[in-house]
Amino acid sequence: MTTESAEEPDGKPRALRKADRDIVALGIATAAIIMFLGTGASVMPQIVRAWMGVGLGPDRLLVNALLLNIALIIFGWRRYRELTEEIAERCRAEERARILAETDELTGCLNRRSIESATDRLIAEVRAEHSDVAFAIVDLDNFKAVNDLNGHKVGDALLKMTADRLTRLLPPRSLVARLGGDEFACVIPFEKGHAARVDQLVGKVIEQTGRPAEIEGVVAEITVSIGIAASGSEDEGNALDAEVLMHRADIAMYHAKKQGKNCYFWFEEPMESELRLRNELETGIRRGIERGEFVPFYEQQIDLETGDLVGFEMLARWNSPKHGLVSPEVFIPIAEDLGVIGELSEHLIAQALVDASEWDPRLTLSVNISPVQLRDPWFSQKLLKLVVEHGFPPQRLDVEITESCLHENIAVVRSMITSLHNQGVTISLDDFGTGFSSLAQLRSLPFNRLKIDRSFVTELGGEKPDSRIVGAIVSLAEGLGLPITAEGIEDEQILATLAAMGRLKGQGYHYGRPEDAATVRERLRGLGLLCERAGSSEAAPGAGEPATDESEERYSATG
Ligand code: C2E
Ligand code: CA
Ligand code: CA
Numbered sequence: 001m002t003t004e005s006a007e008e009p010d011g012k013p014r015a016l017r018k019a020d021r022d023i024v025a026l027g028i029a030t031a032a033i034i035m036f037l038g039t040g041a042s043v044m045p046q047i048v049r050a051w052m053g054v055g056l057g058p059d060r061l062l063v064n065a066l067l068l069n070i071a072l073i074i075f076g077w078r079r080y081r082e083l084t085e086e087i088a089e090r091c092r093a094e095e096r097a098r099i100l101a102e103t104d105e106l107t108g109c110l111n112r113r114s115i116e117s118a119t120d121r122l123i124a125e126v127r128a129e130h131s132d133v134a135f136a137i138v139d140l141d142n143f144k145a146v147n148d149l150n151g152h153k154v155g156d157a158l159l160k161m162t163a164d165r166l167t168r169l170l171p172p173r174s175l176v177a178r179l180g181g182d183e184f185a186c187v188i189p190f191e192k193g194h195a196a197r198v199d200q201l202v203g204k205v206i207e208q209t210g211r212p213a214e215i216e217g218v219v220a221e222i223t224v225s226i227g228i229a230a231s232g233s234e235d236e237g238n239a240l241d242a243e244v245l246m247h248r249a250d251i252a253m254y255h256a257k258k259q260g261k262n263c264y265f266w267f268e269e270p271m272e273s274e275l276r277l278r279n280e281l282e283t284g285i286r287r288g289i290e291r292g293e294f295v296p297f298y299e300q301q302i303d304l305e306t307g308d309l310v311g312f313e314m315l316a317r318w319n320s321p322k323h324g325l326v327s328p329e330v331f332i333p334i335a336e337d338l339g340v341i342g343e344l345s346e347h348l349i350a351q352a353l354v355d356a357s358e359w360d361p362r363l364t365l366s367v368n369i370s371p372v373q374l375r376d377p378w379f380s381q382k383l384l385k386l387v388v389e390h391g392f393p394p395q396r397l398d399v400e401i402t403e404s405c406l407h408e409n410i411a412v413v414r415s416m417i418t419s420l421h422n423q424g425v426t427i428s429l430d431d432f433g434t435g436f437s438s439l440a441q442l443r444s445l446p447f448n449r450l451k452i453d454r455s456f457v458t459e460l461g462g463e464k465p466d467s468r469i470v471g472a473i474v475s476l477a478e479g480l481g482l483p484i485t486a487e488g489i490e491d492e493q494i495l496a497t498l499a500a501m502g503r504l505k506g507q508g509y510h511y512g513r514p515e516d517a518a519t520v521r522e523r524l525r526g527l528g529l530l531c532e533r534a535g536s537s538e539a540a541p542g543a544g545e546p547a548t549d550e551s552e553e554r555y556s557a558t559g
Contacts, residue, residue: 029076036069104178106156107163115177119187119242122175123231126189127239132232134198135245136186137253138166138205141223141261143182150218157215158222165208169201185246192232195266202226202264210262226264227253251275281334284320289344293319296352297514301366301485304499304506309527311364313400313507314352315514316344336372345373346386353390355517360529366398368430371405374412380419387425394424400451401427403435410441417446428485433473442480449505450477454488457508461494467501474501 043066046058102114110118123133140162147155159182166176166186175187186205190197205226212221229248231239240248248267254275256265265271288294298312318326335341349367356365373379387394399420405413417427426448429437434453452473459466470486477484486498489508498504515523524530 025076025079028072029079032069032072032076036066036073039065039069104163107160107178109163109167109184110175110177112177112179115175115179115185115187116242116246118175118177119245122173122187122189123239123242126173131189131191132230132239133245134188134190134195134228134230135242135249136188136198136202136205136226136228136264137179137246137249138162138184138186138209139225139253139257140182140209141225141257143222146220146222150216150220154215154218154220158213158220161213161215162209162222162224166205169205169208171201185249195230198228198230202228206262206264223262225253225256225261227251227256227267228264229267248272278334280322281331282338284322285318285331285335285338285344286340288318288320289340289347292347293321294344294348295319295516296348296355297516298352298355298520299507299514300511301364301505301507302511304486304495304504309363309529310505311366311396311398312356312359312520313366313514314348314368316348316368317514317516332370336370341370341372342376342379342382345370346382349383350386350390351517353386353392355520356396357390357392358521358530359524360531361393361396363524363529364396364398365392366400366428368400369405371402374401374405374416375409377412380416383420383425384423387423395426398426398428398448400430402430403432403437406435406437406441406445410445414445421446433469442482447482449485450482451485451487454508457486457488457494457498458490460497461491465493465497467497470498471501474504478502 039062043058043062046055046062049055050057102110104111119133119135126133140158143155143158146158159178162184163176163178166184170176170186170188173189175185177185177187179185188198188201206224210221210223212219214220227249229240229245229252231245251271252265252267255271256263259265295317296314297317299315300309301311301313302308303310316328316332318328318331320326332341335344345367352365352367356363359365369379376382383399384394387397401413420427427446428449428451429442429447430451431453432450433456450473452470456469456473460470474484483505484502485505485507487507489495489498489506489510491510494508495506495510498506521530
């Protein structure tokens with residue numbers, strides 16, 4: 001369709017100038033008719049009289065004027081017909097433009113702009129029939145990956161197919177819209193008090209849209225997360241409007257994503273405050289990174305055989321002005337989602353390297369690394385750069401990665417481990433037993449150490465202690481030639497059981513809670529394990545034997 005947007009040299013749009021001309025033409029035609037009547041009235045009797053031989057011939061000037069009038073009337077008539085045709089064509093074009101503006105080009109559904117008014121109309125319509133509408137936002141879970149992997153053609157086809165599936169599943173009078181990207185809205189009328197029908201329908205949507213589909217020779221598998229809000233959920237008689245419904249459905253959909261995707265939730269009030277808190281945390285975290293509110297804390301690591309302190313695990317804390325000391329279990333996942341985990345981690349590690357430079361050089365420093373950071377191909381280079389910049393001996397640094405890292409991309413993890421190993425950094429497999437690493441992976445990746453997850457170690461304590469799982473993990477590690485650290489040693493009983501199992505390292509509240517840098521410095525000063533800046537790195541009495549020798553601890557699968 002063409003649009004008349006061009007402008008004439010005088011700055012007036014062409015369409016306007018045409019309209020101007022139409023008015024002028026209409027004026028000319030009207031004037032011509034009036035003049036025709038005037039001149040006709042005097043010329044016609046003259047002509048008739050001349051014919052009858054009674055008078056002189058008509059005035060030539062008046063005859064010419066009459067003829068000119070007739071020509072002008074014909075011109076005006078033609079212009080009038082052209083004008084009506086033009087108006088009809090413009091109406092058709094406007095209708096086409098309206099439809100285009102209201103529909104999504106790719107799928108032919110309604111779009112974000114039009115769904116709101118259409119929903120409001122539907123709400124008003126079904127209210128008279130004692131019905132409500134359910135506004136559902138349907139978001140494809142892994143669309144980006146399918147799109148990136150197979151290209152936009154497959155992505156577009158998948159969106160069209162999803163729109164078709166939704167349209168076919170929904171009852172008559174329902175509305176389907178594409179809100180943008182991989183997000184759809186379905187508006188479904190239902191009888192008041194029969195929300196279970198919507199549940200059934202949405203269940204079907206999840207099942208049907210989740211069916212693998214072959215598109216251009218590629219089998220695409222997609223799941224959906226759905227959030228629903230109902231128009232009648234407020235006090236009777238005061239139905240919510242489309243804008244509120246969309247906002248609520250969006251919050252419920254976000255909740256479904258957080259609950260692991262491929263599921264649906266109805267909107268509930270607390271979800272909104274949760275989301276508000278989450279937004280607050282997100283802003284707080286971004287600001288906190290800029291303001292240096294994230295600080296390293298340290299947990300002691302002990303050689304269980306000798307009882308000597310052998311190093312510390314750095315555990316991040318957020319010293320938030322609003323929320324106080326916040327646990328990494330809260331802010332690490334958010335920092336991962338925000339894409340700032342790399343920056344945050346580097347800042348913490350840099351601070352930890354400064355702190356650990358004051359400790360006895362035999363003390364190691366362990367740092368936790370998120371699976372998200374390992375997706376960065378430059379991760380090991382960035383880490384090594386920090387180590388070099390701080391003049392920290394790489395042999396004192398230990399990197400803890402969790403089993404979940406291994407699912408992501410084992411080749412990347414292997415090359416990362418290799419480049420860190422080449423510089424002397426050691427790698428521990430954290431939270432061992434909670435993930436799904438296979439024996440083959442354990443054998444093929446050159447880890448230096450296994451850390452048994454706290455959940456297993458806890459079983460060694462309490463009224464009914466059970467040491468079978470920890471025992472099995474210890475023998476497995478022995479078989480693989482890997483030393484072990486046990487986490488979560490909370491009391492003497494657990495400690496005694498572990499100590500009997502072999503030569504392990506351990507950590508836990510039994511030895512104290514994680515402490516900030518200043519408290520650790522005081523502790524080390526007391527133990528004579530602090531090298532005062534100027535220099536001597538001699539270990540003072542009381543330090544005991546260093547727990548492990550790096551060469552003894554290093555494990556090479558290839559060697
Ligand atoms: P994790 O690596 O398993 O760290 C051990 C967690 O257990 C710490 O919690 C520690 O305070 C706690 N803990 C230690 N001993 C005991 C005990 O005897 N009993 C009990 N019940 N708990 C004990 P925290 O500091 O809250 O850290 C939680 C998790 O956050 C860590 O688990 C780690 O996965 C992650 N994390 C901490 N700092 C960082 C970081 O800088 N980067 C990344 N990516 N993750 C971090
Ligand atoms: Ca850890
Ligand atoms: Ca753990």
